[in-house]
Amino acid sequence: MRKLQGNVYNSFDIIGDIAVLKSSSAEAVEPQVAAKEIMSIHRNVKTVLLQASPVAGELRLRGLTHVAGENKTRTVHKEFGCLFSVDVAECYFSPRLSHERMRIARLVKPGETVVNMFAGVGCFSIIIAKHSKAANVFSIDLNPAAVQFMRENIRLNRVYDKVAPLLGDSKDVINRQLQHVADRVLMPLPKKALEYLPCAVSALKPSGGWIHYYGFEHAAKAESPTEKAKLKVAEVLDSLSVKFEVPFVRVVRSTGPNWYQLAADIRVV
Ligand SMILES: C[S@@+](CC[C@H](N)C(=O)[O-])C[C@H]1O[C@@H](n2cnc3c(N)ncnc32)[C@H](O)[C@@H]1O
Numbered sequence: 001m002r003k004l005q006g007n008v009y010n011s012f013d014i015i016g017d018i019a020v021l022k023s024s025s026a027e028a029v030e031p032q033v034a035a036k037e038i039m040s041i042h043r044n045v046k047t048v049l050l051q052a053s054p055v056a057g058e059l060r061l062r063g064l065t066h067v068a069g070e071n072k073t074r075t076v077h078k079e080f081g082c083l084f085s086v087d088v089a090e091c092y093f094s095p096r097l098s099h100e101r102m103r104i105a106r107l108v109k110p111g112e113t114v115v116n117m118f119a120g121v122g123c124f125s126i127i128i129a130k131h132s133k134a135a136n137v138f139s140i141d142l143n144p145a146a147v148q149f150m151r152e153n154i155r156l157n158r159v160y161d162k163v164a165p166l167l168g169d170s171k172d173v174i175n176r177q178l179q180h181v182a183d184r185v186l187m188p189l190p191k192k193a194l195e196y197l198p199c200a201v202s203a204l205k206p207s208g209g210w211i212h213y214y215g216f217e218h219a220a221k222a223e224s225p226t227e228k229a230k231l232k233v234a235e236v237l238d239s240l241s242v243k244f245e246v247p248f249v250r251v252v253r254s255t256g257p258n259w260y261q262l263a264a265d266i267r268v269v
Contacts, residue, residue: 016075017046035068060092090145108132115182117170118189122150129159211266225260
């Protein structure tokens, strides 16, 4: 997340050569003014878009309107030496998770099989394939456009031997073809993580493994968002009689007043 002076737009993201502005208040000045400021500081930015509606719906898309520069929504973003081709109007993409993606890649041990249940255009999957010695990464998404870009990104990053793109609802795909195969399961979709947790467990090998869980949590001042998340996870896993521990949980970012996005590493034994 980047800040603009004067707090006119509280933040913007740069994805490849596209900047996406987020309006902070009703009194925001003309987005063209903010666009001019961004383009004068970030010379690589060719297009400025305004996020006209929040990320929403099953495919986690947002409304975008053109503000300045080339009128386009497609770009190529670079992250930790990997290239990600993406249409920001048709697919979810956030550069804000880049450090989380690398954190996970560093945890992957040689020979592991990884299942990414909500893969988007393949960012976690490809960074893992490039920066670890994983044997396979099964990379699932429900959005046909995202899977199309994922295929292109697999080619761009030459990871065809490791990353398998799979189109569909991850529950169906796992039930059909990925039961008891994984050493590690990624769940980077906070809205569905709790509901899909039993399915993530079913993808793990009988000997167990790791689940990387992402959730949203509301926590008042006296409450701990991480403890609340742990309790919710425990409720689901206890109901399945799954033995587990949560050795790591952290707030990834704040998403609104008293709202947090959390990452939890769950070890199923
Ligand atoms: C928050 S995005 C995460 C994208 C990606 N992991 C990243 O880091 O850019 C969630 C993704 O889950 C996909 N999705 C939503 N419901 C799904 C489901 N039931 N099965 C598989 N994918 C799903 C959406 O299309 C979206 O691309």
